[in-house]
Amino acid sequence: MSVKLFLVTFAVVLPLTGCANLGVEPWQRNVLAKPEMQLISDPISAGLDDHIYFSKEASSGGRGFAGGGCGCN
């Protein structure tokens, strides 16, 4: 449980507490607006990777839905 607790703290609480001081003005978004700066900048590759790892490993999901939609033997 301690690992989970640490992760929850690290991943959720920390960014939330800092939200008020973070961020940019709308006119400062030139870098963030670039296609290569999107969190999933290449959806096709991301989809292909998810399919490979869903088929070969026991975990799935995270950045998107965990469902597979394949027999994947």
Next chain:
Amino acid sequence: MQLKKPKKIRHALTAATCGLLGVNCSDSLGEEGDWSFDSAVLYYSEVDRVTAVEPVISATRDFGEEKALNLKFVFDTLSGASANGATPSDQPQTFTRPSGKGVYTASAEETPLDDTFRDNRFALSSRWEQPINRDYKTAFGVNFSTEYDYSSLSANANLSRDFIKRNTTLNAGLSLAYDTVSPEGDIPIGLSSMVIDNGQADYRSEFNASRGDSEDNKDTLDLIFGLTQVIDRKTIMQVSYSFSDVSGYLTDPFKIVSVVGEDGRPLEYRYEQRPDARQKQSLYWQVKHQFETDILDLSYRYFWDDWGITSHTIDLRYRWMLDGRQYLEPHIRYYDQSEADFYRRFFIQDESLPDHVSADYRLGNMQALTIGMRYGVALRNEQELSLRLEYYLQSNDNTESVIPGILNDMELYPDVEALIVQLSYKF
């Protein structure tokens, strides 16, 4: 001057897309540039095992005001061999094909592989994005895929809300899926013994007695809750929690587990049997940062489920801009998984079989490493070409406390190595 060729391809693909969907896209055909296409061909090949070739094409039409339609087609062709779960032996082994018609064999000391594995898969997905107002956005999707012995239908919806000058976004997503599995030779009865054709007169009736229904189903409910936060002008971060509830037939109908004697030699093979429900959860964190021109993309996922599996995944990409148009992107991914409670490499004679058993190495203690490189180049008219080459290595650990007889000399946990090559073209 505009390039003519990509426009022709674009038009042909738009017409083909509309034709396949049975919709009238004549308006969109008249508006050049509204559709954009993204395509790729993936080649995935394991040493001595599965090979897959997977072409993908994705078409997106921007309707303005943040409304967009995306359609994606994937065709997947698979062939090769897959480990059936049995242990190797110092003698050749014979296994019944899933259809019950004929056998396949494994030589002495060889990991038993089912070489009857061959399939084509076709998947179509669509997604519609539309804002409700300045702060709320929605997205809806439908996915369908079909292969020889498997089909899947799913629908999803996503709602997101922007806060604080769009620097913070909360989103919630729901997906429902309904899958059907209808394996060749019907579904084997879990934990029943594999009947092998040794010329016995009543082989067929014995085989049929080891089979249940011709098909079964699987229902999946997925939920995802995410927070995306702009940190500064060059940094964005995301955290998300996902929950997945799966119920129905979760067993792999082609996998078996060996029951061996005190000498380690196989006495019989039992069809595996997994629980009929599984709840999966994960926490995901990702950060993306642009340095001068290069971009760092780092993510971590912690996954756990009620089968006893936990896993850690770390993924790092670094886009190294060679000049304004070209980049090299090294990639490393490390994955570490603990085994399912019911995973066993084998059973020893007289051990009682529990209700749930699988020897599928994908449910065992495993580490996997992916190392790769991508080269990309921006062409004219917002076109982009890229090639990635990756090497994937899976290793399993032994967790059996007693390894009997000849199995001490066998490779019970062979590494799986794969080569991944992908060519992508955006136009």
